[in-house]
Amino acid sequence: MIEIIELNRYYDNQKERFYALKDINLTINRGEFVLLHGVSGSGKTTLLTLIAGMDKPNSGIVKIEGEPIIKLPDQHLSKFRNQHIGIIFQHYNLLENLSVYDNIATPLIPMRLSLKEIDKRVKESLEIANISHKANSLASRLSGGEKQRTAIARALVTQASIILCDEPTANLDKANREMFLEILHKLHKLNKTIIVSTHDPIFNDLDYVTRWVSIVDGKIV
Amino acid sequence: MSSPFIRFLLLNFFSEKSKQVTVILFSIIIIFILSSVLFISNSMHYSIKEALKAQPDFVIQKMRGDKQIDISERVSDELIEIPSIAKVTPRVYGRYFIKPLGKSFLIVGVDFFDVQSHRVLEKLIDSTNLNNFFDTRDNMIIGRGVKRWMEDNHYDNNLTFFTPKGKSVTLKAFYTLPKESELFSADMVIVPIDIARKILGVSRRKVTDFAFNVPNVLEWEIVTIKVSALDYDLRVINKKESYKAYSEYFDFKGGFFLSIFLIVLVSFSLILYQRYSQLYSIERRQIGILRALGWSIKDTLKLKFFEALLVIFISYAIGVLLGYIFVYIFDAPILKDIFLGSFNIEVEPTFVPVVDIFLLSSIFLLYALPFIASVLIPVWKIATTNPKEAMV
């Protein structure tokens, strides 16, 4: 379960204070599929980064599975993120100089697993994301859809219970978007909590979306 | 450090070789020069020590002003009276000037009956040759520098010396001293002691100096005081002072080199600092991604520092190996002249390989420590990139 209480994130410049997020209160239960709706700059990405613990708020609390993550020291926060949260970025954020296999294995390294266990998990993720045939290809040589599927496999490999997606379909063609939705649906069936930040209308007609959250100018409406 | 981590480190490192190549190349050159100089210096210290092992602990000379003059044999009787001194060896040697060169040979007289000289000589040539050497009276044993000079000046195997009395003495080169001793014996001409007296004009009742041993090091100071008290113009030199003098000479050269090296080191450190700071903008996205995926600051610090250590290790291994080959296999052309430039006759030494962990630590401390110190802050900056950078 994700609990967000009175969350604020602002930036002070010379003249005024700009609120990226203001007084956000939100509770997301385990297994929910939540869509964050809003135009560019509304604060969706900021909210995702705060939930993932990748940024620090100016005030407020974020609790995940009862653990208040904001004030966790880096060692604990990173470990928590590594084990509980998988992230799919808008621009994929793959390590271009490494292969698909090695990209997917990257989040497993801080877990201190054996090479054998890593190999098992990577292969499972490759299957789910339907990208096994490209395991040895360099990430720089993949198409947009293939990169996105690699990113999905990487988000799944740690067996995280929460998947965060930031504009996941923004750079995909129609066929790849539909393929992406299929995989997302598979994940939802595995009882993962999924939060997608998007303004792509393809999500509007999905029947397995449990909640729509609209964000306008940093506030939930 | 787990093996997946090592695998990731190596994969990442070798997939981005071009980033590291400049630093590695510079490092190799620096370590190569540094290790060559230290190998030469170490080798020379070792050769000096080995040569001095066979030398007597004390040498007594007679001085007039600042010039050494021949000393009466009777002084030996007075020396024997001092307890702690067991046996006194009279020595005859001196410089014989070759007019065309303006240089000189060192004529060393050897007494067949003298055990001390035998021991020294036996370090240089084997005993069979030594016995044959003393069989005839017109043999000489020469250093390699003398041999080269003879060949360059088209002397066959014989050399004629002129005595102060105007007579001539022709000697045959019986044996050439081995390469290993060239540092000290290059300009030596070893002859029977009475031939040495003839050539150098040292009378029968005199010698060039006396040599003796004092086994107990704690008694050296007392012995020095007692011997000096025998006569106002006696100079007492002990082995450690000879070693010190050579050491200071090479240390001076080493110190000079080190000061130049320090300037190079400072420049290298600044370049490194700047280079790694430049990498910050390129690498922060990569680190941002790793942090977003759950790598902690400790993990990313480990990654970046081990990358730097890999650069150090690769450069160190190649640089030291090249230095070793340059000095011990090719005898350090050009560089050796810096150390040996001021010798009497041209010396072409063979450097004895002397590599110990102390030497390797010295090279490491001079290179790796400043390297790590220079990149500490830039690497920390990169490794502590906010994971938010991955969202940009």
Place this chain on the structure above:
Amino acid sequence: MGFYCGWKNCIMNSILLNTNIAIFLLAEWIVWFILFIAFGVSIYILKKWDFQSYTPTQYKLEKYAYLVMVILVFAFSMKFILLPYFVFTMDKISDIVPGAMCSAGVISFNHYGMKLFFVKLLILLLLMVWLMINHYDLEAKKYPWFKLKGWLYLVIFMLISVELYWDYAFFNDIDIHKVLNCCSTLYGLLEGVNPLPFGLDKTRLLILFYLLYLMILSSTFSKQYFILSIGLLLFTIIGYYSVLYFFGTYIYQMPNHNCPFCMLQKDYYYIGYLLWGSFIGGIFLGVTTIIANLILGIDTQKLKILMTLLFTLFIVICSLYVAIYYIQNGVFLEPVKVEMVM
């Protein structure tokens, strides 16, 4: 402290041009300089640290804390290498110092030598303690020992500054024209004088040696840290004298050779480094274990196991030399009465 006597020696001694000494001093300077940066950062962090705060400054401070950590890991690693390097250097310059046969003579040349050596050991110990506290501080969720770490670092930095001055003063004060004492003068047995502590004889010394080892092991694993402290303190003294006046003689195979430094030389296959290294390492880990358990309240299995391994290695090396000598010769070494040369 130093300005009067430093001024007397202000003309640089040519021994400082010795390659190894120059390298050593340069290395010490660089490490000090980096630690100076950490010192400045530590003061800044200590002044502004407020863990409960949500400000960007606090988040920045948490990052700076990692810089201090990185610098201290670097310093520890370098000091760890520089200590044996210091000993090696003294060994090398014993060749040019009259009377000295090994580092023993050089280190006791002036009043800086032994206290410099002990400060180096103390610094290594404190760095180890700092790294241990830092490890557990990062593992805890609220940085409970942050200020303790900070103050400890300030103490370490002060000591390192003193060490740097003493490094320079020690080497600068070495007069290579003056005859030194060698180890037989410093550590030799004077007739009629018992050098062993607490009036012990050799048999009792050895019994105590092995008993204390067992006491340390049992008190460690039964978590009796007060008894462990006493055991460690006594073992430090008894262990030192046992090596000097008993086990060392078996390494040299000479009953009257009582030097702690000669066994660091090539002639003895550098066994001294392993022997003293395991002894000192064990003591340091023991102290660190006590601090972890008594002050931080953390049970440190890894440290305990490592300490045990090091002490066991130390005991085994010591005992093996005696055993091998006995097997080869059928007898133990007998000390010979020696009169000091006056």
